[in-house]
Amino acid sequence: MNVPLRRIVIAGGGSAGWMAAAALSQALAGTGIAITLVESEAIGTVGVGEATIPPIHGFNQMIGVDEAAFVKATGGTFKLGIEFVDWWRRGEGYFHPFGRYGDDFGMVPFHQHWLAARAEGDTTPLGAYSLSTLAAMNGRFGLPQGDARSVFATYGYAYHFDAGRYAAFLRQLSESRGVVRHEGRIGDVEQDPETGFVRTLTLEDGRTISGDLFLDCTGFRALLIGDALSVPYQDWSHWLPCDRAIAVPTAAVAPPTPFTRATARGAGWQWRIPLQHRTGNGHVFCSSFCSEAEAEALLLANLDAPTVGELRHLRFTTGRRTTPWAANVVAIGLASGFLEPLESTSLHLIQSAITALLSWFPDQQFDPVVRAEYNRRVTREWDAIRDFLILHYTATERDDTSFWRHCRAITVPETLIEKVALFARTGRLLGREGDLFMDASWLAVLLGQGVIPRGHDSLANSMTPELRSKILAAMRKTIAGAAAALPPHASTIAQYLHAC
Numbered sequence: 001m002n003v004p005l006r007r008i009v010i011a012g013g014g015s016a017g018w019m020a021a022a023a024l025s026q027a028l029a030g031t032g033i034a035i036t037l038v039e040s041e042a043i044g045t046v047g048v049g050e051a052t053i054p055p056i057h058g059f060n061q062m063i064g065v066d067e068a069a070f071v072k073a074t075g076g077t078f079k080l081g082i083e084f085v086d087w088w089r090r091g092e093g094y095f096h097p098f099g100r101y102g103d104d105f106g107m108v109p110f111h112q113h114w115l116a117a118r119a120e121g122d123t124t125p126l127g128a129y130s131l132s133t134l135a136a137m138n139g140r141f142g143l144p145q146g147d148a149r150s151v152f153a154t155y156g157y158a159y160h161f162d163a164g165r166y167a168a169f170l171r172q173l174s175e176s177r178g179v180v181r182h183e184g185r186i187g188d189v190e191q192d193p194e195t196g197f198v199r200t201l202t203l204e205d206g207r208t209i210s211g212d213l214f215l216d217c218t219g220f221r222a223l224l225i226g227d228a229l230s231v232p233y234q235d236w237s238h239w240l241p242c243d244r245a246i247a248v249p250t251a252a253v254a255p256p257t258p259f260t261r262a263t264a265r266g267a268g269w270q271w272r273i274p275l276q277h278r279t280g281n282g283h284v285f286c287s288s289f290c291s292e293a294e295a296e297a298l299l300l301a302n303l304d305a306p307t308v309g310e311l312r313h314l315r316f317t318t319g320r321r322t323t324p325w326a327a328n329v330v331a332i333g334l335a336s337g338f339l340e341p342l343e344s345t346s347l348h349l350i351q352s353a354i355t356a357l358l359s360w361f362p363d364q365q366f367d368p369v370v371r372a373e374y375n376r377r378v379t380r381e382w383d384a385i386r387d388f389l390i391l392h393y394t395a396t397e398r399d400d401t402s403f404w405r406h407c408r409a410i411t412v413p414e415t416l417i418e419k420v421a422l423f424a425r426t427g428r429l430l431g432r433e434g435d436l437f438m439d440a441s442w443l444a445v446l447l448g449q450g451v452i453p454r455g456h457d458s459l460a461n462s463m464t465p466e467l468r469s470k471i472l473a474a475m476r477k478t479i480a481g482a483a484a485a486l487p488p489h490a491s492t493i494a495q496y497l498h499a500c
Protein backbone atom coordinates (compact mmCIF):
# COMPACT_ATOMS: atom_id res chain seq x y z
CA MET A 1 0.00 0.00 0.00
CA ASN A 2 1.20 3.51 -0.73
CA VAL A 3 1.84 5.42 2.47
CA PRO A 4 1.89 9.16 1.85
CA LEU A 5 4.64 11.42 3.15
CA ARG A 6 3.94 13.26 6.40
CA ARG A 7 6.93 15.58 6.86
CA ILE A 8 9.12 17.47 4.38
CA VAL A 9 12.25 19.17 5.67
CA ILE A 10 13.95 21.88 3.63
CA ALA A 11 17.56 22.45 4.66
CA GLY A 12 18.58 25.97 3.65
CA GLY A 13 16.75 29.24 3.11
CA GLY A 14 18.32 30.92 0.09
CA SER A 15 16.36 31.38 -3.12
CA ALA A 16 16.23 27.59 -3.55
CA GLY A 17 14.89 26.88 -0.07
CA TRP A 18 12.24 29.56 -0.11
CA MET A 19 11.17 28.90 -3.72
CA ALA A 20 10.68 25.26 -2.73
CA ALA A 21 8.81 26.22 0.44
CA ALA A 22 6.49 28.59 -1.44
CA ALA A 23 5.72 26.06 -4.19
CA LEU A 24 5.25 23.05 -1.92
CA SER A 25 3.08 24.92 0.57
CA GLN A 26 0.84 25.94 -2.31
CA ALA A 27 0.77 22.60 -4.12
CA LEU A 28 0.41 20.43 -1.01
CA ALA A 29 -2.17 22.57 0.80
CA GLY A 30 -4.84 20.32 2.30
CA THR A 31 -2.72 17.15 2.18
CA GLY A 32 -1.67 17.44 5.83
CA ILE A 33 2.03 17.23 4.91
CA ALA A 34 4.04 19.40 7.31
CA ILE A 35 6.79 21.55 5.77
CA THR A 36 9.72 22.74 7.88
CA LEU A 37 12.63 24.91 6.74
CA VAL A 38 15.86 25.40 8.61
CA GLU A 39 18.36 28.12 7.79
CA SER A 40 21.22 29.91 9.44
CA GLU A 41 21.43 33.68 9.36
CA ALA A 42 25.03 33.40 10.55
CA ILE A 43 25.93 31.44 7.42
CA GLY A 44 23.77 33.61 5.16
CA THR A 45 22.98 33.10 1.48
CA VAL A 46 25.00 33.46 -1.71
CA GLY A 47 23.17 36.78 -2.19
CA VAL A 48 23.34 36.93 -6.00
CA GLY A 49 20.99 35.52 -8.65
CA GLU A 50 19.07 38.49 -9.91
CA ALA A 51 18.41 37.93 -13.61
CA THR A 52 15.82 35.45 -14.81
CA ILE A 53 14.24 33.99 -17.94
CA PRO A 54 10.56 33.93 -18.99
CA PRO A 55 9.46 30.62 -17.41
CA ILE A 56 9.60 32.45 -14.05
CA HIS A 57 6.05 33.64 -14.87
CA GLY A 58 4.76 30.09 -14.69
CA PHE A 59 6.46 29.66 -11.34
CA ASN A 60 5.08 32.89 -9.90
CA GLN A 61 1.63 31.94 -11.10
CA MET A 62 1.94 28.48 -9.59
CA ILE A 63 2.81 29.91 -6.18
CA GLY A 64 0.04 32.49 -6.41
CA VAL A 65 2.15 35.65 -6.60
CA ASP A 66 0.63 38.95 -7.69
CA GLU A 67 2.97 40.46 -10.30
CA ALA A 68 2.68 44.08 -9.16
CA ALA A 69 3.29 43.16 -5.51
CA PHE A 70 6.29 41.07 -6.57
CA VAL A 71 7.84 43.86 -8.69
CA LYS A 72 7.35 46.32 -5.84
CA ALA A 73 8.68 44.04 -3.09
CA THR A 74 11.80 42.96 -4.97
CA GLY A 75 12.84 46.26 -6.63
CA GLY A 76 12.11 44.41 -9.86
CA THR A 77 12.55 45.57 -13.45
CA PHE A 78 11.58 43.88 -16.71
CA LYS A 79 13.93 41.98 -18.94
CA LEU A 80 13.56 41.41 -22.70
CA GLY A 81 16.80 39.53 -23.22
CA ILE A 82 20.57 39.76 -22.91
CA GLU A 83 22.94 42.01 -24.80
CA PHE A 84 26.25 40.26 -25.49
CA VAL A 85 29.19 42.58 -26.10
CA ASP A 86 32.64 41.57 -27.44
CA TRP A 87 31.96 37.82 -27.43
CA TRP A 88 32.49 37.00 -31.08
CA ARG A 89 35.01 39.76 -31.74
CA ARG A 90 35.95 42.84 -29.80
CA GLY A 91 33.75 45.73 -30.87
CA GLU A 92 30.90 43.44 -32.01
CA GLY A 93 27.68 42.75 -30.12
CA TYR A 94 24.41 40.91 -30.46
CA PHE A 95 21.14 40.54 -28.60
CA HIS A 96 19.60 37.30 -27.38
CA PRO A 97 15.90 38.23 -27.24
CA PHE A 98 13.03 36.55 -25.42
CA GLY A 99 10.63 35.86 -28.24
CA ARG A 100 10.68 34.98 -31.85
CA TYR A 101 12.04 36.44 -35.06
CA GLY A 102 9.52 37.37 -37.73
CA ASP A 103 6.71 35.12 -38.74
CA ASP A 104 7.01 31.81 -40.60
CA PHE A 105 5.79 31.97 -44.20
CA GLY A 106 5.89 29.68 -47.21
CA MET A 107 7.04 26.15 -46.41
CA VAL A 108 10.01 26.94 -44.16
CA PRO A 109 10.78 28.65 -40.85
CA PHE A 110 11.24 32.42 -40.98
CA HIS A 111 14.98 32.35 -40.55
CA GLN A 112 15.39 30.28 -43.72
CA HIS A 113 13.91 33.20 -45.66
CA TRP A 114 16.26 35.54 -43.85
CA LEU A 115 19.17 33.33 -44.90
CA ALA A 116 17.89 33.16 -48.48
CA ALA A 117 17.53 36.97 -48.58
CA ARG A 118 21.04 37.27 -47.21
CA ALA A 119 22.34 35.04 -49.99
CA GLU A 120 20.52 37.40 -52.39
CA GLY A 121 22.44 40.38 -50.98
CA ASP A 122 20.08 41.67 -48.25
CA THR A 123 22.17 42.89 -45.30
CA THR A 124 19.31 43.54 -42.84
CA PRO A 125 20.29 42.19 -39.40
CA LEU A 126 18.10 39.46 -37.91
CA GLY A 127 17.33 41.75 -34.96
CA ALA A 128 15.21 43.95 -37.24
CA TYR A 129 12.63 41.13 -37.11
CA SER A 130 12.53 40.89 -33.32
CA LEU A 131 10.19 43.17 -31.44
CA SER A 132 11.94 42.36 -28.22
CA THR A 133 15.34 43.40 -29.61
CA LEU A 134 14.05 46.70 -30.97
CA ALA A 135 12.11 47.53 -27.81
CA ALA A 136 15.10 46.65 -25.59
CA MET A 137 17.52 48.79 -27.57
CA ASN A 138 15.11 51.72 -27.29
CA GLY A 139 14.44 51.28 -23.58
CA ARG A 140 10.81 50.34 -24.09
CA PHE A 141 8.67 47.76 -22.36
CA GLY A 142 4.99 46.90 -22.15
CA LEU A 143 3.36 43.57 -21.38
CA PRO A 144 2.91 41.23 -24.35
CA GLN A 145 -0.72 41.10 -25.36
CA GLY A 146 -3.26 40.05 -27.96
CA ASP A 147 -3.78 36.64 -29.49
CA ALA A 148 -0.97 34.57 -30.98
CA ARG A 149 -1.29 36.38 -34.35
CA SER A 150 -0.66 39.81 -32.86
CA VAL A 151 2.81 41.30 -33.25
CA PHE A 152 2.51 42.27 -29.57
CA ALA A 153 2.44 38.57 -28.69
CA THR A 154 5.75 37.76 -30.39
CA TYR A 155 7.95 38.41 -27.38
CA GLY A 156 8.35 37.18 -23.84
CA TYR A 157 9.82 38.80 -20.77
CA ALA A 158 11.41 38.02 -17.44
CA TYR A 159 12.62 40.08 -14.47
CA HIS A 160 15.67 41.42 -12.74
CA PHE A 161 15.17 41.56 -8.99
CA ASP A 162 16.95 41.82 -5.66
CA ALA A 163 17.79 38.26 -4.54
CA GLY A 164 17.62 39.08 -0.82
CA ARG A 165 14.25 40.76 -1.15
CA TYR A 166 12.94 37.86 -3.26
CA ALA A 167 13.84 35.32 -0.55
CA ALA A 168 12.19 37.56 2.10
CA PHE A 169 9.07 37.91 -0.08
CA LEU A 170 8.82 34.14 -0.52
CA ARG A 171 9.48 33.55 3.16
CA GLN A 172 6.53 35.75 4.12
CA LEU A 173 4.31 33.96 1.62
CA SER A 174 5.41 30.50 2.77
CA GLU A 175 5.06 31.22 6.48
CA SER A 176 1.57 32.60 5.88
CA ARG A 177 0.75 29.17 4.43
CA GLY A 178 2.02 27.24 7.41
CA VAL A 179 5.69 26.56 6.63
CA VAL A 180 7.57 26.43 9.95
CA ARG A 181 11.01 28.05 9.96
CA HIS A 182 13.82 27.16 12.34
CA GLU A 183 16.78 29.44 12.77
CA GLY A 184 19.99 27.56 13.48
CA ARG A 185 23.03 25.82 12.09
CA ILE A 186 22.74 22.17 11.15
CA GLY A 187 25.54 20.31 12.91
CA ASP A 188 24.71 16.69 12.27
CA VAL A 189 22.81 14.60 9.73
CA GLU A 190 21.56 11.26 11.03
CA GLN A 191 21.05 8.49 8.49
CA ASP A 192 19.42 5.08 8.66
CA PRO A 193 22.39 2.71 8.93
CA GLU A 194 20.82 0.20 6.55
CA THR A 195 19.26 2.30 3.81
CA GLY A 196 21.31 5.47 4.10
CA PHE A 197 18.07 7.46 4.17
CA VAL A 198 18.34 10.72 6.10
CA ARG A 199 16.17 10.64 9.22
CA THR A 200 17.05 13.64 11.39
CA LEU A 201 18.94 16.92 11.27
CA THR A 202 20.45 18.02 14.56
CA LEU A 203 21.08 21.71 15.03
CA GLU A 204 24.17 22.88 16.89
CA ASP A 205 22.01 23.88 19.89
CA GLY A 206 20.71 20.30 20.15
CA ARG A 207 17.29 20.71 18.56
CA THR A 208 16.36 17.88 16.18
CA ILE A 209 14.24 17.99 13.03
CA SER A 210 13.02 14.70 11.58
CA GLY A 211 11.39 14.14 8.22
CA ASP A 212 10.43 11.70 5.47
CA LEU A 213 11.64 13.73 2.48
CA PHE A 214 14.58 16.16 2.71
CA LEU A 215 15.35 18.93 0.23
CA ASP A 216 19.01 19.89 0.27
CA CYS A 217 19.01 23.63 -0.40
CA THR A 218 22.20 24.33 1.56
CA GLY A 219 23.93 25.94 -1.42
CA PHE A 220 27.54 25.14 -2.32
CA ARG A 221 27.91 23.39 1.07
CA ALA A 222 25.63 20.54 -0.09
CA LEU A 223 25.35 19.17 3.45
CA LEU A 224 23.00 16.30 2.64
CA ILE A 225 23.57 15.31 -0.98
CA GLY A 226 27.34 15.83 -0.77
CA ASP A 227 28.59 15.46 2.81
CA ALA A 228 26.04 12.87 4.03
CA LEU A 229 25.19 10.87 0.89
CA SER A 230 28.46 11.40 -1.03
CA VAL A 231 26.72 11.72 -4.38
CA PRO A 232 29.53 12.44 -6.88
CA TYR A 233 29.92 15.83 -8.54
CA GLN A 234 30.54 15.89 -12.30
CA ASP A 235 33.11 18.62 -12.86
CA TRP A 236 32.57 20.52 -16.15
CA SER A 237 35.48 22.97 -15.79
CA HIS A 238 37.12 21.52 -18.88
CA TRP A 239 34.14 22.88 -20.86
CA LEU A 240 33.29 25.95 -18.81
CA PRO A 241 36.53 27.06 -17.16
CA CYS A 242 35.38 30.15 -15.22
CA ASP A 243 35.52 29.43 -11.48
CA ARG A 244 35.31 32.76 -9.65
CA ALA A 245 33.10 35.82 -9.51
CA ILE A 246 33.21 39.19 -7.84
CA ALA A 247 29.89 41.02 -7.41
CA VAL A 248 29.28 44.65 -6.48
CA PRO A 249 26.19 46.88 -6.59
CA THR A 250 26.29 50.41 -8.00
CA ALA A 251 23.88 53.33 -7.74
CA ALA A 252 20.96 53.47 -10.16
CA VAL A 253 21.88 56.64 -12.00
CA ALA A 254 19.78 56.27 -15.15
CA PRO A 255 16.42 54.71 -16.00
CA PRO A 256 16.90 50.90 -15.90
CA THR A 257 17.46 49.20 -19.23
CA PRO A 258 14.98 46.35 -19.94
CA PHE A 259 17.82 43.90 -20.55
CA THR A 260 20.87 42.32 -18.92
CA ARG A 261 24.29 43.07 -20.40
CA ALA A 262 27.08 40.49 -20.57
CA THR A 263 30.39 41.96 -21.71
CA ALA A 264 33.27 39.60 -22.49
CA ARG A 265 36.54 40.47 -20.71
CA GLY A 266 40.08 39.15 -21.04
CA ALA A 267 39.52 36.06 -18.85
CA GLY A 268 35.74 35.91 -18.48
CA TRP A 269 32.90 38.38 -18.60
CA GLN A 270 31.07 41.09 -16.71
CA TRP A 271 27.35 41.30 -15.96
CA ARG A 272 25.17 44.37 -15.56
CA ILE A 273 21.69 43.85 -14.09
CA PRO A 274 19.60 47.00 -13.58
CA LEU A 275 17.10 47.06 -10.69
CA GLN A 276 14.88 49.92 -9.57
CA HIS A 277 17.07 50.98 -6.64
CA ARG A 278 20.54 49.86 -7.75
CA THR A 279 22.44 48.03 -10.48
CA GLY A 280 23.95 44.59 -9.91
CA ASN A 281 27.42 44.09 -11.44
CA GLY A 282 29.79 41.21 -11.40
CA HIS A 283 32.90 39.81 -13.04
CA VAL A 284 32.95 36.07 -13.73
CA PHE A 285 36.48 34.89 -14.50
CA CYS A 286 38.86 31.99 -14.68
CA SER A 287 41.45 31.95 -11.90
CA SER A 288 44.02 30.16 -14.09
CA PHE A 289 44.16 33.23 -16.32
CA CYS A 290 43.41 36.14 -13.99
CA SER A 291 44.20 36.89 -10.33
CA GLU A 292 41.55 38.10 -7.85
CA ALA A 293 43.30 41.49 -7.70
CA GLU A 294 43.29 41.86 -11.50
CA ALA A 295 39.67 40.75 -11.71
CA GLU A 296 38.64 43.22 -9.03
CA ALA A 297 40.52 46.09 -10.66
CA LEU A 298 38.96 45.32 -14.05
CA LEU A 299 35.46 45.23 -12.57
CA LEU A 300 35.91 48.52 -10.70
CA ALA A 301 37.34 50.17 -13.80
CA ASN A 302 34.30 49.18 -15.83
CA LEU A 303 31.37 50.36 -13.72
CA ASP A 304 29.09 53.11 -14.94
CA ALA A 305 28.17 54.48 -11.49
CA PRO A 306 29.59 54.68 -7.95
CA THR A 307 29.52 51.48 -5.86
CA VAL A 308 26.93 51.34 -3.07
CA GLY A 309 27.97 48.16 -1.28
CA GLU A 310 30.78 45.78 -0.53
CA LEU A 311 32.52 43.57 -3.08
CA ARG A 312 31.57 39.89 -2.72
CA HIS A 313 34.02 37.20 -3.80
CA LEU A 314 32.55 33.86 -4.86
CA ARG A 315 34.16 30.58 -5.89
CA PHE A 316 32.54 27.75 -7.78
CA THR A 317 33.15 24.68 -9.86
CA THR A 318 30.85 24.33 -12.83
CA GLY A 319 29.10 20.97 -12.97
CA ARG A 320 26.31 19.00 -11.37
CA ARG A 321 25.56 16.10 -9.07
CA THR A 322 25.36 12.84 -11.00
CA THR A 323 21.98 12.15 -9.36
CA PRO A 324 20.32 15.19 -7.78
CA TRP A 325 17.82 12.88 -6.07
CA ALA A 326 19.42 10.13 -3.97
CA ALA A 327 17.68 8.07 -1.25
CA ASN A 328 15.16 10.49 0.32
CA VAL A 329 17.18 13.64 -0.46
CA VAL A 330 16.50 15.92 -3.42
CA ALA A 331 19.18 18.56 -4.00
CA ILE A 332 17.83 21.83 -5.36
CA GLY A 333 19.74 25.00 -6.22
CA LEU A 334 23.48 25.32 -5.77
CA ALA A 335 23.60 22.07 -3.77
CA SER A 336 22.67 20.26 -7.00
CA GLY A 337 25.29 21.96 -9.17
CA PHE A 338 26.33 25.22 -10.75
CA LEU A 339 26.07 26.68 -14.21
CA GLU A 340 27.45 30.17 -14.50
CA PRO A 341 24.90 32.98 -14.84
CA LEU A 342 25.67 33.80 -18.49
CA GLU A 343 22.11 32.95 -19.60
CA SER A 344 20.46 33.50 -16.17
CA THR A 345 19.44 29.87 -15.81
CA SER A 346 20.08 28.95 -12.15
CA LEU A 347 16.81 30.20 -10.68
CA HIS A 348 15.07 28.50 -13.59
CA LEU A 349 16.77 25.21 -12.72
CA ILE A 350 15.45 25.57 -9.18
CA GLN A 351 11.93 26.10 -10.46
CA SER A 352 12.31 23.25 -12.90
CA ALA A 353 13.51 20.87 -10.16
CA ILE A 354 10.54 21.81 -7.98
CA THR A 355 8.10 21.26 -10.85
CA ALA A 356 9.69 17.90 -11.65
CA LEU A 357 9.49 16.89 -7.99
CA LEU A 358 5.79 17.70 -7.94
CA SER A 359 5.30 15.62 -11.11
CA TRP A 360 7.24 12.72 -9.61
CA PHE A 361 6.16 13.18 -6.03
CA PRO A 362 7.17 10.22 -3.85
CA ASP A 363 5.39 8.34 -1.10
CA GLN A 364 7.09 6.60 1.82
CA GLN A 365 8.28 3.83 -0.48
CA PHE A 366 10.50 6.15 -2.52
CA ASP A 367 10.14 4.01 -5.60
CA PRO A 368 13.55 3.91 -7.36
CA VAL A 369 11.81 4.13 -10.74
CA VAL A 370 10.26 7.46 -9.82
CA ARG A 371 13.63 8.70 -8.60
CA ALA A 372 15.38 7.53 -11.77
CA GLU A 373 12.88 9.30 -14.02
CA TYR A 374 13.23 12.51 -12.02
CA ASN A 375 17.02 12.32 -12.32
CA ARG A 376 16.86 11.60 -16.04
CA ARG A 377 14.66 14.61 -16.76
CA VAL A 378 16.45 17.04 -14.52
CA THR A 379 19.97 16.15 -15.62
CA ARG A 380 18.92 16.25 -19.30
CA GLU A 381 17.95 19.89 -18.91
CA TRP A 382 21.25 20.71 -17.19
CA ASP A 383 23.19 19.08 -20.01
CA ALA A 384 21.30 21.00 -22.70
CA ILE A 385 21.93 24.33 -20.95
CA ARG A 386 25.59 23.40 -20.52
CA ASP A 387 25.94 22.99 -24.30
CA PHE A 388 24.29 26.36 -24.92
CA LEU A 389 26.72 28.07 -22.55
CA ILE A 390 29.77 26.36 -24.05
CA LEU A 391 28.77 27.74 -27.46
CA HIS A 392 29.30 31.32 -26.21
CA TYR A 393 32.92 30.59 -25.29
CA THR A 394 34.00 28.34 -28.11
CA ALA A 395 32.38 29.87 -31.20
CA THR A 396 34.53 32.98 -31.10
CA GLU A 397 37.19 34.64 -33.17
CA ARG A 398 38.78 36.18 -30.10
CA ASP A 399 42.41 35.23 -29.69
CA ASP A 400 43.63 38.35 -27.94
CA THR A 401 44.26 36.68 -24.55
CA SER A 402 45.45 33.27 -23.43
CA PHE A 403 42.00 32.67 -21.90
CA TRP A 404 40.25 33.08 -25.26
CA ARG A 405 42.87 30.98 -27.03
CA HIS A 406 42.23 28.31 -24.40
CA CYS A 407 38.44 28.50 -24.99
CA ARG A 408 38.86 28.16 -28.73
CA ALA A 409 40.79 24.94 -28.22
CA ILE A 410 38.15 23.31 -25.97
CA THR A 411 36.79 20.00 -27.28
CA VAL A 412 33.05 20.51 -27.00
CA PRO A 413 30.48 17.74 -26.25
CA GLU A 414 29.31 15.60 -29.20
CA THR A 415 25.78 16.94 -28.79
CA LEU A 416 27.00 20.48 -29.42
CA ILE A 417 29.27 19.48 -32.30
CA GLU A 418 26.27 17.95 -34.13
CA LYS A 419 24.07 20.94 -33.56
CA VAL A 420 26.63 23.50 -34.72
CA ALA A 421 27.70 21.41 -37.72
CA LEU A 422 24.13 20.99 -38.98
CA PHE A 423 23.44 24.69 -38.62
CA ALA A 424 26.70 25.68 -40.28
CA ARG A 425 25.95 23.45 -43.27
CA THR A 426 22.21 23.92 -43.73
CA GLY A 427 20.89 26.61 -41.40
CA ARG A 428 18.71 23.93 -39.77
CA LEU A 429 18.32 23.78 -36.00
CA LEU A 430 18.31 20.49 -34.22
CA GLY A 431 15.96 20.40 -31.20
CA ARG A 432 16.25 17.72 -28.52
CA GLU A 433 14.18 16.46 -25.61
CA GLY A 434 14.68 18.55 -22.51
CA ASP A 435 15.86 21.67 -24.36
CA LEU A 436 15.19 24.84 -22.42
CA PHE A 437 16.43 27.12 -25.16
CA MET A 438 14.44 26.88 -28.36
CA ASP A 439 15.32 27.71 -31.97
CA ALA A 440 15.18 31.52 -31.67
CA SER A 441 17.69 31.47 -28.80
CA TRP A 442 20.11 29.18 -30.62
CA LEU A 443 19.72 31.27 -33.74
CA ALA A 444 20.56 34.48 -31.85
CA VAL A 445 23.67 33.03 -30.25
CA LEU A 446 24.92 30.99 -33.21
CA LEU A 447 24.69 33.97 -35.59
CA GLY A 448 25.87 36.39 -32.89
CA GLN A 449 28.96 34.26 -32.31
CA GLY A 450 29.72 34.25 -36.02
CA VAL A 451 28.41 30.81 -37.05
CA ILE A 452 26.95 31.80 -40.42
CA PRO A 453 25.37 28.92 -42.37
CA ARG A 454 26.88 28.11 -45.75
CA GLY A 455 23.48 27.18 -47.12
CA HIS A 456 19.78 27.39 -46.43
CA ASP A 457 16.71 25.23 -46.94
CA SER A 458 16.11 24.98 -50.69
CA LEU A 459 12.35 25.12 -50.09
CA ALA A 460 12.85 28.83 -49.35
CA ASN A 461 13.70 29.21 -53.05
CA SER A 462 10.13 28.33 -54.04
CA MET A 463 9.40 32.04 -53.64
CA THR A 464 10.78 34.75 -55.89
CA PRO A 465 13.35 37.09 -54.32
CA GLU A 466 11.06 40.03 -55.11
CA LEU A 467 8.08 38.56 -53.27
CA ARG A 468 10.26 37.55 -50.32
CA SER A 469 11.78 40.99 -50.14
CA LYS A 470 8.30 42.58 -50.14
CA ILE A 471 7.06 40.31 -47.33
CA LEU A 472 10.20 40.91 -45.26
CA ALA A 473 9.95 44.69 -45.69
CA ALA A 474 6.31 44.66 -44.55
CA MET A 475 7.24 42.56 -41.53
CA ARG A 476 10.04 44.95 -40.54
CA LYS A 477 7.69 47.88 -40.79
CA THR A 478 5.07 46.26 -38.54
CA ILE A 479 7.65 45.22 -35.94
CA ALA A 480 9.38 48.62 -35.88
CA GLY A 481 6.00 50.35 -35.53
CA ALA A 482 5.01 48.06 -32.68
CA ALA A 483 8.32 48.59 -30.85
CA ALA A 484 7.93 52.38 -31.13
CA ALA A 485 4.39 52.12 -29.74
CA LEU A 486 5.52 50.46 -26.50
CA PRO A 487 5.86 52.71 -23.45
CA PRO A 488 9.23 53.55 -21.89
CA HIS A 489 10.35 50.81 -19.49
CA ALA A 490 10.47 53.24 -16.55
CA SER A 491 6.83 54.26 -17.02
CA THR A 492 5.68 50.62 -17.06
CA ILE A 493 7.50 50.08 -13.75
CA ALA A 494 5.93 53.25 -12.33
CA GLN A 495 2.50 51.99 -13.36
CA TYR A 496 3.15 48.72 -11.51
CA LEU A 497 4.27 50.51 -8.36
CA HIS A 498 1.18 52.68 -8.52
CA ALA A 499 -1.05 49.58 -8.85
CA CYS A 500 -0.06 48.25 -5.37
Ligand SMILES: Cc1cc2nc3c(=O)[nH]c(=O)nc-3n(C[C@H](O)[C@H](O)[C@H](O)COP(=O)(O)OP(=O)(O)OC[C@H]3O[C@@H](n4cnc5c(N)ncnc54)[C@H](O)[C@@H]3O)c2cc1C
Nearest residue numbers: 012013014015016045046049051186219333334341346347
Ligand atom coordinates in the same frame (compact mmCIF):
# COMPACT_ATOMS: atom_id res chain seq x y z
C1 LIG B 1 28.24 34.75 -9.19
C2 LIG B 1 26.87 34.22 -9.29
C3 LIG B 1 25.91 34.91 -10.04
C4 LIG B 1 24.62 34.40 -10.18
N1 LIG B 1 23.71 35.05 -10.96
C5 LIG B 1 22.51 34.47 -11.21
C6 LIG B 1 21.56 35.08 -12.06
O1 LIG B 1 21.74 36.18 -12.56
N2 LIG B 1 20.41 34.42 -12.29
C7 LIG B 1 20.14 33.22 -11.73
O2 LIG B 1 19.09 32.64 -12.02
N3 LIG B 1 21.00 32.65 -10.87
C8 LIG B 1 22.17 33.24 -10.60
N4 LIG B 1 23.04 32.66 -9.74
C9 LIG B 1 22.64 31.46 -9.01
C10 LIG B 1 21.75 31.84 -7.84
O3 LIG B 1 22.38 32.79 -7.02
C11 LIG B 1 21.43 30.61 -7.02
O4 LIG B 1 20.98 29.60 -7.84
C12 LIG B 1 20.34 30.91 -6.03
O5 LIG B 1 20.65 32.03 -5.25
C13 LIG B 1 20.08 29.74 -5.14
O6 LIG B 1 21.04 29.60 -4.15
P1 LIG B 1 20.79 28.53 -3.04
O7 LIG B 1 19.52 28.87 -2.35
O8 LIG B 1 20.93 27.20 -3.64
O9 LIG B 1 22.03 28.73 -2.07
P2 LIG B 1 22.34 29.86 -0.97
O10 LIG B 1 21.82 31.18 -1.35
O11 LIG B 1 23.80 29.75 -0.68
O12 LIG B 1 21.52 29.38 0.31
C14 LIG B 1 21.97 28.32 1.12
C15 LIG B 1 21.14 28.27 2.38
O13 LIG B 1 21.55 27.16 3.16
C16 LIG B 1 21.77 27.58 4.48
N5 LIG B 1 22.77 26.71 5.09
C17 LIG B 1 23.94 26.28 4.59
N6 LIG B 1 24.58 25.51 5.49
C18 LIG B 1 23.78 25.44 6.57
C19 LIG B 1 23.86 24.81 7.83
N7 LIG B 1 24.94 24.09 8.21
N8 LIG B 1 22.84 24.97 8.70
C20 LIG B 1 21.75 25.69 8.38
N9 LIG B 1 21.61 26.32 7.19
C21 LIG B 1 22.62 26.19 6.31
C22 LIG B 1 22.24 29.02 4.35
O14 LIG B 1 22.07 29.73 5.57
C23 LIG B 1 21.29 29.51 3.27
O15 LIG B 1 20.06 29.85 3.84
C24 LIG B 1 24.30 33.18 -9.54
C25 LIG B 1 25.24 32.53 -8.75
C26 LIG B 1 26.52 33.03 -8.61
C27 LIG B 1 27.51 32.31 -7.75
